[in-house]
Amino acid sequence: MPRALVAAEQAAILGQLAEGVILADTAGRITYVNEAAARLHGVGRLEVGPDDYARAYQLLTEDGRPCESRQLPLARAVLDGVVSTDARWRIRRPDGSEIIALGSARPIHDADGKPLGAVLTMHDDTARVQTELALREESQALETLNRVGATVASELELERIVQTVTDAGVALIGASMGAFFYSTTNEAGESMLLYTLSGVDPHAFDRYPMPRASLMFRPTLAGESVVRCEDVLRDPRYGKSPPYHGLPPGHPPVRSYLAVPVVSRSGRVLGGLFFGHPEPGRFSLRHERLMVGIAAHAAIAIDNANLYGVAQREIDERRVAEERLRELNETLEQRVEVRTRERDRAWKYSRDLQAVIDDRGCFLEVSDAWYAVLGWQPAELGGHRAYGFIHPEDRPAGERPFFSNLARGPAFENRMRHKDGSYRCISWVASQAGDTVYASGRDVTEQREQAHALARAEAALRQSQKMEAVGHLTGGIAHDFNNMLAVVIGSLELLQRRLPEDASVRRQATNAMEAANRAAVLTQRLLAFARKQPLTPRAVDANALVTGMSELLRHALGAEIRLEVLSADGLWPTLADANQLENAILNLAVNARDAMAEGGRLTIETANVKLDGRYVANHPELEAGDYLSVTVTDSGIGMPAEVVRRAFDPFFTTKQAGQGTGLGLSQVYGFVKQSGGHVTIYSEPGRGTSVRIYLPRLAAPAGRREAADAMSASASVPIGQQELVLLVDDEAAVRQVNAEALRELGYRVLEADGADTAMTTLAAHPQIELLFTDLVMPDVDGRRLAAEARRHHPDLKVLFTTGYSPTAARQIGALDVEAPLLGKPFTLEELGRTLRQVLEGA
Incomplete structure (x- = not known):
């Protein structure tokens, strides 16, 4: 049907x-x-x-x-x-x-x-309908793009530009929300600032931090590429396993995500456009292309707005500068007058040296400070070359030293000659304008001297701390070893007593006992160096002690070595362990014997010594005061400086293996330090060695001490009369301290570090009245220097100084029999008294 x-x-x-x-x-x-x-x-x-x-x-x-x-x-x-x-x-x-x-x-x-x-x-009919819809949407998009382009092209307000662009993007692609982040840097170092929102409440992001360079945001924030994501909760690029979370918790719902960087014509990232929708798959390639076009419009508009802002600021700044320039021009004459007065006042009253130097290196103008600092009146310097006032060692090549120094930098130092012939260290700051140099110098002599003194004190302290640390180590080892030796020696004694005289092993026990006894002596030396040996201090007359052990010393030295003992009159007593002092002198004598394999002379001298603040400044462990000295001097091979520096180190020796332990001088050092004294070594290769022990003077009874203090207070230090003294010493630190002492005593001082410099200085300054030189120096010693100097200047007075004793200096041939000699260390009073005696021919 x-x-x-x-x-x-x-x-x-x-x-x-x-x-x-x-x-x-x-x-x-x-x-x-x-x-x-x-x-x-x-x-x-x-x-x-x-x-x-x-x-x-x-x-x-x-x-x-x-x-x-x-x-x-x-x-x-x-x-x-x-x-x-x-x-x-x-x-x-x-x-x-x-x-x-x-x-x-x-x-x-x-x-x-x-x-x-x-x-x-x-x-x-689906295709036709979709085509009609696409054409309609494309027409609407073009209209929107044209409208946005026309709007932002004429807009110079940044906020309105980005708001227009963001609203247009939301409308074009049907996003539920859009945002523009502007590239900037705040105080926290964050690089993106939320500038505008569209489609959501403006306060929706208040509780979120600024976007970081995470996997999701990095391509946009860095201007690398567009990011289009179908579903941020399912995209494996933004998480390790499902469900993925590309956005912070509580963020407005976003599944579809589209982000486009906004990049200027110069390539700088201006910011980024970000869009979202709660449904997945809402953004297509067409939407991406539309947003790229929108971003291009935004970049051009933002560039124009920024350029307008810069131009407007420049116009404002130019207007302010023009107003300021007009004000400056109106007050120019007045300000020039004020600045001129200020410059003249600074020039006149500044304690710094001011100088203007022409292209020939001559002074054009100098300030009054030259008289206060260097003793020269400005009129005495005008037209003179600066070259002649600079220390010879500090002169660069050529006769325009300030120009040469400027080639290495605006700041430099040199030594400038005082009118009295001495030199002051000046720190300069200079600049060059054409062929003229403008220089300002500050006297830093005291600062440099203080720095050198501090460096010497620090070096001495470091050496003392090193010796102290080594002493603690060796003392601990020796103490423990001594305990073990006590067991060994005691056991060997018991074994020897129980062995028959004819037992075959008795000889081995005797050998073991001898070795153990030698080890015990070695540990005693270690304890002595560590200042942990038991001492029995008592009042000691060093003259009697040295005289009493003369016979022992002669036997120890042998017939090839001549012993000479020089005892000081009125030698002060000291508080020390007599046995250990004898042992120290014996150790020094044995070391001296080893240094004179072919024979020679050994001299032991005693003397009263005053150590003042100048000397103890370089020896922080010492106190200024009265000491007696025992000096052991040999005429042997001597030691180079590097060996002298390590002579007191334990186990350091220059002898062949098996010929010494290296503990002799270490034991002397430890005993002297434990007794509150000091020990020094003076030595030169080929000129023998002099070891001097300083021990504190034993305090006198109250009445005698008060009388001595009264006599000391009544004594006055002889003062110089501005005589010009040439000081020669190859040790810079010693030379500096002695120069300071001479100036304090009222003398003018010129310094030289050796014979060549001394002869040059003598030729340039014939008014020098006294040569104060170290005896033992490399190349040309003090005696030969004095002889050469007197050949050219027959009336020149000479005073020698040395770390050797006078007797030792004459024995090694470094000093004439009748030449005046001041032994190191010396006090200011001794220096002043000796200088007056030499200058006055007493």
């Missing part, structure tokens, strides 16, 4: 049509569906029988809604007389896709005009 309307032939024809055909009866029920209509609905061939109506009704839909009954409403409408020639269906297929079908619905009549049903014809 349902197929009565369609004959077999007709069905075959309808089945071949490309257009879909559906037949319905007068009740609106589907009776036939051709293959084209079935394909439109997403199924294969559809046979319509009594049992297929339900399936057919479910497949055939209008406007995307399934039929609610077994009748097609459109078919019923046609049968009721409503003919549709331009009907449109939205068909939802079983796979979930939809198409849009376009067709017509007409009634079917028999020959008598009686209605038999209705026929529906249709074809797929």
Whole structure:
């Protein structure tokens, strides 16, 4: 019955049509569906029988809604007389896709005009409809882009530009929210600042920090690429495992994500446009391209706004500068006058040396400070070359020293000659304008002397600390070793007592005892160096002690070495362990014997010595005061400076292996330090060695001490009369201290570090009255220097000084028998008294 309307032939024809055909009866029920209509609905061939109506009704839909009954409403409408020639269906297929079908619905009549049903014809119109929609959307997008371009092109306010761009982006791509982050740096070092929002509450991001260079944001913030993500919760680029979280917790819901960098014409990243939607898959490649265009418009507009801002600031700054310049011009004359007065006042009253020097190196102008600092009146310097007032050692090549120094930098130091012939250390700052040098110098002599003194004191302290540390170490080892030796020696004594005289092992026990006793002596020396040996101090007369051990010393020295003992009259007593003092002198004598393999002379001298503040400044462990000295001097091979520096170190020796332990001088050092004294070594290769022990003077009874103090107070230090003295010493530190002492005593001083410099200085300053020189110096010694100096200056007075004793100096041939000699160390009073004696011919 349902197929009565369609004959077999007709069905075959309808089945071949490309257009879909559906037949319905007068009740609106589907009776036939051709293959084209079935394909439109997403199924294969559809046979319509009594049992297929339900399936057919479910497949055939209008406007995307399934039929609610077994009748097609459109078919019923046609049968009721409503003919549709331009009907449109939205068909939802079983796979979930939809198409849009376009067709017509007409009634079917028999020959008598009686209605038999209705026929529906249709074809797929989806592509055409989508094209129309795409064209419409593209037209709208172009209109929006043109509108945005025209708006931002004429806009110079940054906030309005980015708000317009962000709103347009949200509208163009259908985003639920959009944002623009501006590239800047705040106090916390954050590089992106949220500038505008669209589609959400402006306060939605108040509780979130600024975007960091995470995996999601880095490409945009760095201007590297566009980021388009179908679903930020499922994208493996932004997390380690599902579910992925590309955004912070509590962020407005975003699944689709699109971010486009905004980059200026110069390549600088200006910021980024960020868009989101709570549904996944909302942004396409077309949306991405639209946002790239929007970002280009934004970049140009932001560049223009920035350039306008810079230009406006420059105009404002130029206007302020012009106003300031006008004010300066109006007050120029007044200010020049004020500055000139200030400069003249600074020039006149400054304690710094001011100088203007021409291209020949001559003084054009100097300040009054030259008289206060160097004793020269400005009139005495004008026209003179600066070269002649600089210390010879500090003169650079050529006769324009200030120009040469400037080639190495604006700041430099040199020594400038005082009018009295001495030199002062000046720290200069100079600049050059054309062929003229402008220089300002400050007298830093005292600072440099203090720095040198501090360096010497620090070096002495470091040496003392080193010896103290080594002493603690060796003392601890010796103490423990002594305890072990006590057990060894005691056990050996018991073993010897119990062994018969003729026992075969008794000889081995005796050898072991001798070795243990030698080890005990060695540990005693270690304890002596560490100042941990037990001492029995008592009042000692060093003269009697040295005289008493003379015979022992002669036996120890042998016949090839001549012993000479020189005892001082009125030698002060000292508080010391007599046995240890004898042992120290014996150690020194044995060392001296080893240094005189072919024979020689050994001298032991005693003397009273005053050590003043100048001397103890270089020996922090000492106190100024009265000491007695015991000096052991040999005429042996002597020692170089590097050996002298290490002579007191334990286990240091220059002897062959097996010929010494290196503890002799260390034991002497430890004993003297433990007794509150001091020990020094003076030695030169080929001129012998002199070791001097200083021990504190034993305090006198109260009455005698008060009398001595009264006599000392009544004594006055002889003062010089500004005589010019040439000081010669190869040791810079010693030379500096002695020069300071001479100036304090009222003498003018010139310094030289050796014979060559001394002879040059003598030739340049014939007014020098006294040569004060060290005896033992490398190359040319003091005696030969004095002889050469007197050949040119017969009236020149000479005073020698040395660390050797006078007797030792004469023994080694460094001093004439009657030459005046001042032994080191000496007090200021001794120096002043000796100088007056030499100068006055006493």
